[in-house]
Amino acid sequence: MLDSQIKMSTSSYQQLYDLIVDENHQLRKLHDIIDYSFVHEELRHTYSENMGRKAVEPIVLFKYLMLKVIYELSDVDVVKRSKTDMAFKFFLDMAPEEEVIDPSLLTKFRKLRLKDEKLLNQLLARTIILAKEKDLLKNHTLIVDSTHTKSRYNKKSARTILLEQAKKVRRQLYQIDENLRDKLPTKPTNSGVLEDTIAYCEKLVEFVEKKDEFQYAQKLMEQKNLLKEFTLDHTEALKESYDEDARVGHKSYDESFFGYKTHIGMTPERIIAVAHVTSGEKNDGKQLKDLIRISEENGYGVDEIIGDAAYSERENIEYAKENDIILISKLNRAITHSNKKSKIGFEFNKDANTYQCPGGHLSIKKVNKRPRQNAVDGKGDVETYFFDVEKCRECSLRKGCYKDGANTKSHSISLKSNTHLEYMVFQETDFFKERAKERYKIEAKNSELKHSHGFEVASGSGLVGMRLQSAVTMFTVNLKRILKLLDEKEA
Known part of the structure; x- marks a missing residue:
């Protein structure tokens, strides 16, 4: 009540x-x-x-x-x-x-x-209202980027997670007294039964909490508290073998992560105006329209977008032009293709610099051709991206994508240079180059979220948990930034 x-x-x-x-x-x-x-x-x-x-x-x-x-x-x-x-x-x-x-x-x-998924932007809207009241926002530029957050459970079983945390508790105990080894609860066997592991962890927590002399060992108590939280949460957060909503995303061709992306739009004053949480494999550029729409709903109108090459898709360029928005996003030749096949889920991954299929797998080879019959303006190329058929054969999304028995799986794109000729001229102007320099600010904000506010690893599981973490973190970070701007204004 x-x-x-x-x-x-x-x-x-x-x-x-x-x-x-x-x-x-x-x-x-x-x-x-x-x-x-x-x-x-x-x-x-x-x-x-x-x-x-x-x-x-x-x-x-x-x-x-x-x-x-x-x-x-x-x-x-x-x-x-x-x-x-x-x-x-x-x-x-x-x-x-x-x-x-x-x-x-x-x-x-x-x-x-x-649990309300609208909470994140409701909180951000409050900080935008406050920033306006304090006369801190000077223009309508939105700097966009995404930051990745690793899943708390990192594709490990519930049993493995609990045992690893229990091991950290035992290590702290051994540092206090090596003779405690024989007094601690017996480790569970390799039966793989989750209930046995939970019972063991509960006994280990109880052992620490009963000893008064341990209450002043700060590191031990911190690790014990985490183990207790993990154990209490097992019915919701640990009952699956891994975080159900998390997905594999790519930071580069060789480096991947398992978790989430938070797509962020920030003002030049470094106040986050909008955020949108997705699983880790989602394409950055595809989120731009939503970021603009939600930013305006949050009270921050947009007449300029600054972002990296992920946002220079043909669709985004056309959308910005139709809505009188200046888009500052350097063209990436591969992601600005005229590509009808992209509608079925093949998307360019700018971090890995290649295409990925609907199942999230990256291509392993690219071939470039210039067939004259397909080049309307005489300058058209066709790029064909090949995928690992061994992965295709095991993929849960292979139906309608991979033909059983096929030895290859490819995805072709028609390139037409005249489509982006106007934008190519624009990105060479001094105005474009000068405005593009503002993008570094959002990279610094992403670093602050991760290294100062625990955004590198998800504190819970699922999209709901990640949205909540984003909501509280970004609301708090925005208030701290507003305080700093006010102090600078009064100085």
Whole structure:
């Protein structure tokens, strides 16, 4: 049951915050910069107002998730720190003497209240409104790119994941006392039974938690807390042999990853205006129309796009021209083909610099020809990309794509240079070259998300989990950026 109105905490100790939490503290600034009551309104429909036990205010739970992002903490550790850190309590709108929540509430909050796929851009829209109110956005340029996030489960079985985390706990224990080896719970046999592994992990967690002397070993407790989370989550996140929604994507021809892509549109001021989460194999260029549409829905109009060669597909060039949008994206000869076959799922992968089939497999060879009968303007080429038939024979999507018994599988593209002649002239102008220099900003933003806010590896499983991680992370990162811009403005 959720109260129909937000109730503010009152305490005779409230003045302690003025003495302890400095006015320039990051959490005080994040607390004051925006009215978080919108979280209550957005999530009211997920609660009952007259049935069940009284619920913890969703604003508080959402702020706990923000703290997890800012300080890269587990559920258990963010709650533990909130018990003693006055800056945390101030940010959470708690009274100094107020008790913290049970960490399990955060898990339930994520799974039961934050499943709306629109949440990500609803939060980004709030930060765009705030940036406009502070007069921080100066134009309508959208810098676009995608960043990949590896699956938390990395194509491993639930049993393997649990055993690997249990091994990390045991290593920390051995560093404390080598003689503990004979006292620890017996490792499960190689039967492959998940239930046996779960029981073993629960016993190992219990062993650590019973010993008072271990409570001050920070690294041990952090690894124990992660093992406990993994074990508790097994019925949802670990019951499959791998993350169902994650897919193999390519960072280059030789380097791949298993996970997700978050397609991002950012302002030149480095505020994320729009984001769209997909599985890892999705083509970047195909997301451009959605990024523009959602950006405008979020309150950030677009009259210029800056991106890498992935966005210079013929369809995107034509769309930009029809909608009076300047597209700054250097042509890649292979992805600007006139290609009817692309409709059945063959797409150019700009990272690997070759084509991939609907099943996500890359071509292994390319042959270039120039048949005169197909060259309307005398300059047409045909490129043929060949695929590994051994993979085709095993592919679940082979029906209608690969003919049983065939020794080869190829995909041909007709190239017509006159189609892009106008754009080729445009990309040689000084204006194009100067505007293209802005693209580095989004690469720096991607690096910040990964290295400072845990975006390199998914914190949960599935597209729902990845969207939630993106939502909280990007909302928090945007607020931090707005604070920095305001400080620079006042300096």
